Amino acid sequence: MSDVKRILVIDDEAAIRKFLRISLASQNYQVIEAESGEGGLEQAALNGPDLVILDIGLPDQDGHAVLTRLREWSPVPVLMLSVRAGEGEKVRALDAGANDYVTKPFGVQELLARVRALLRASPAPNAALSAVEVDGLRVDLAYRQVTLNEMPIALTRKEYAVLAMLAAHAGRLVTQQQLLREVWGPTHVEHTHYLRIVVGRLRQKLGDDPAAPALIMTEVGVGYRLKAPLA
Amino acid sequence: MSDVKRILVIDDEAAIRKFLRISLASQNYQVIEAESGEGGLEQAALNGPDLVILDIGLPDQDGHAVLTRLREWSPVPVLMLSVRAGEGEKVRALDAGANDYVTKPFGVQELLARVRALLRASPAPNAALSAVEVDGLRVDLAYRQVTLNEMPIALTRKEYAVLAMLAAHAGRLVTQQQLLREVWGPTHVEHTHYLRIVVGRLRQKLGDDPAAPALIMTEVGVGYRLKAPLA
């Protein structure tokens, strides 16, 4: 779940690509490039970018065609780029599914601001599973709230972090290293005692019998596993 | 759930309003009008439009101020309108939360196309609540007013900003970082003391017992959470 945004630039002119690459990279975006419509569609499919900047004039096919084909399967925001300023042109592009339209020459600052606006408007594409429910236990990742039979359970930071990680991979095994790296940081990967203490308290708070755990199962020498939800 | 989109036009010039009204109505949009910033915010709160067209130059207050206040509680797409074409101006507006920016004079067709693009991009428009009510506490985001059992409560700017953010995410946990970044700016993310002081005063003014808070719950080391409304 990285929060660095990926932007796909589709343009045949190397100068423009370089210009955009430098401008965007300076804002900590990860830039993917393509110099043809076909290549652009391929990159879009492969990389799943958060935003596409698409030039109208392309050697192999018209930018409109690329946009149309992209829109057949992807809702990713698209910013169109063009030298032509004709109004009909803009209308065509916007109605074909573009989210914004900028005519060259344009100011860098404005372009970057429009990029920010488009990224802001598009919600997280990865609508991760926001709540997990097993038996009476409910882990609500969006609300950061844990309830047991509708009763809220108070958890400390580490307790919640561990439980949330187990819940995010409910049913699957999570290794001690994964848990320690995620919750305590990469420098504490060997302190497996911490884990035992936190898991102990979790089981206590969740009413889980350590001798025969029904919720948090321990895989000796490897890690822990939260009971799988009923699918 | 009617599928005719409501568009709110905020502009003081009657000529422009008429022009927009006719243009938009011809496309089967329902047009709501306001000629001042205050009136616009009120209409936005009352009608929950699907799109807002906002002129920068308004008699009572700057368009930026209106946008900022609107963005405190509503994610509705906003198209800014202006005679000024300065790039800095556009950047400011877009970064303040505008989704598009068109400079007068503009072509109708292009404007309509941009309207279509904005409406298309936002599938779930009315996720905005202009007011939140929990127990006796009522936070009116649109009017910037807080009442406790019908009695108005006087809050300072920071106090209101913090409470508004909690109310906008009522029931969900808001981290200290989110609050600090939003209210004090990105440079003060570490000054968690500020938060404690403001929250302390809020609880005092709202009659919330800090030892056993019923309204503003603290999640130690993480953030705060306003009690969830009864759904």
Place this chain on the structure above:
DNA sequence: AAACGCCGTAAAGAAGCCGTAAAAGCTGAC
């Protein structure tokens, strides 16, 4: 059987965090 590795529990000390109060600094209104 003894030794070892791993797990779980308990308790105490350390560290960090929360809430309050009050003083100092700043800002906008008049």
Place this chain on the structure above:
DNA sequence: GTCAGCTTTTACGGCTTCTTTACGGCGTTT
């Protein structure tokens, strides 16, 4: 320019959480 109100700074007591340390049980290995 003054003043009031708001914000930031500073200081401190109390509490929660985390870390450390110690110990006993269970299963496997030697």
